[in-house]
Each structure stands twice: as structure tokens, then as C-alpha cells.
Amino acid sequence: MLAAYVTHFDQQDPLAGLTVGDLPAPEPREHWSVVDVRAASLNHHDLWSLRGVGLRTEQLPMILGTDAAGIAPDGTEVVVHGVIGADGHGVGPSESRTLLSEKYAGTLAEQVAVPTKNLVPKPPELTFVEAACLPTAWLTAYRMLFTVAGLAPGDRVLVQGAGGGVASAATRLASAAGVEVFVTSRSSAKRARALQNGASAVFEPGARLPARVDAVIETVGQATWSHSMRSVRPGGTVVVAGATSGDASPAELSRIFFQEITVRGVTMGSREDLAALLRFLARTDVRPVVDEVLPLSQAAAGLARLDAGEQYGKIVLTT
DSSP states (O other): OEEEEESSOOSSOGGGGEEEEEOOOOOOOTTEEEEEEEEEEOOHHHHHHHTTTTOOGGGOSEEOOSOOEEEOTTSOEEEEOOEESSSOTTSOTTOOOEETTTSSOOSSBSEEEEEGGGEEEOOTTSOHHHHHTIIIIIHHHHIIIIIISOOOTTOEEEESOSSSHHHHHHHHHHHHTTOEEEEEOSOHHHHHHHHHTTOSEEEOTTOOOSSOEEEEEEOSOTTTHHHHHHHEEEEEEEEEOOOTTOSOSOOOHHHHHHTTOEEEEOOSOOHHHHHHHHHHHHTSSOOOOEEEEEEGGGHHHHHHHHHHTOOSSEEEEEO
16 A cells, blocks of 8 residues: 655654655454545654654654544544554553554555544544544644633633644634634734634734733744743643744743643543534534645655645645
């Protein structure tokens, strides 16, 4: 089967270690299902994997990808939940949590094997391309906004970095839920897109906001951390799901404890969160922002666009 996979690591040029070619199809195993992938989306996790973060040389070749939608063996349309080992289904009861492409082969392939419990029915209202955008970025954004930050209509949130998958998802979801959304970006074009995507107001990075926010959606890291700390209200929450600009920023501990700011980390979400997100989208006109759709054979072009930060929303590969 055709797949996009890591053959070696390169910190400076991650795409140098990418191969798109044929690999053996996954073997059936007890309590697992082999899904025929129709669409899979890209994430920064794929670029980190190409740099060797979370993988060892002896695990190579490793198929990339954490997100997919496709056809289950019984013919049903499904969305793949990419967190393996969170509750023991399909793996040993003591196996630690991993994401697809960390221990088990990922979704950037014509087929992927996952625990059968990790298959969530795809609503007919969503296309395969739309559904493939959801299991990492949109699920993470949903959990950050509503499960962790507990935002409600009328609250106010700052989303750092307009163009990323989590950021664009958070903007759309929060706006649809009646939350006032402030968004930052270095790019004037991406700020304009954020307004079209539902943002209430947009700002350059580091700009003073008209009011402090109840929560910050932080995926940028070092470049925006200080601004996030200054922008959240006392008693508010900063939810962290990434650090695309690095994680070497000062923690600002004195501000955190004096203003009783909560800092919470999020990595994707549960199957229940994913099912709730799918229902949210099926019952509304909210849909993922898709930057570009490419065939799986052009995975390198999609990852290069992601690495350059040129995208707004999700890049999706189809089989």
C-alpha cells in the first residue's frame, strides 16, 4: 500500500527523512480493525516525528499521521480516534498512552489498523475530508475550550496564532458557541481570514487587548507566552497544546501564583469528546477550515507547506 513514512531523522531539514512509497498493508489482529483510509490530515506532530521527537531509530520506518476518516471492515463510515492505550481497549491494561505514529503505524497510508473501540461513526453531514480534520486539531481545540477552560456564551478567549489547525478550529468553535474571540497573527492576510472565520477582533502578536480574557488558547509557545500571561484575567486559564516556536520561554511563575492563573496542558481528547464534537458539527453549519487537499502521493508538498507556516487551517491528503 502507498504510505508516507519516516526513514531517518533530520533536525534541520525534516523533510529529508520523508519517503512516500509502498509498505506492507497492516495485518488483522484481535480487537483491532483495518480501516480503508479515504482522507487524512497533517499536523505539526508529523514534522516533530520527522525530527526524531518521540521516535527512536529502531522504530523506523514509521508511517506518519494521527488523523483519518475512512471505511471500516463492515462498510460503515468512521472517524479514527488516534489516542492508543488511554483506557486499555485493544492493548494491554498497563500500556501507556501514545498517539498513532508514535508506537503504532499512523494514518498517512491507504490503510491503518486501530483498536476497534477507536472507531467513531462519521455523521453523514460531514465529508471524509472534513471529518479527517477533526481527531487532532479540532478535538484538541474542543477540549481546550469547553472541557478544560469551561468557556460559556459571553465569555472571552484569546487564540494565539491565527493560521494553525488548533487555532483556526478554536476560533470557529468558540465563535459558534457565543464566545468573544480575540486572535493574533503576524500575517495581515491571516488576521483577515480569522475575521472571516468568526473572530471578534484581531491583533498583531504582543498587542495590548481591549480587555483581559477568561482563557488563552496557546499553541505557539515561546514567542507568545509572555503575552498570554499578560492577557489572561486573574483566576483565568491558559490552556497549552503545543509550542511551535519553542518552549524555552520564562514560566512567569510569580504572575501565575499571584494572579491565581491556571495553566493546563491538553493532548487531543477522549472518544467521548470526539463524538460530542462530531455531533456539534453535524447539528450546525460549523465546518473545518481546509487550506488545501492533496493526493497522498504529494505528502511532501503538504508537509513542506505546513513546515513553512503558509497554511490557514488544515492540509488534507486523500487516497
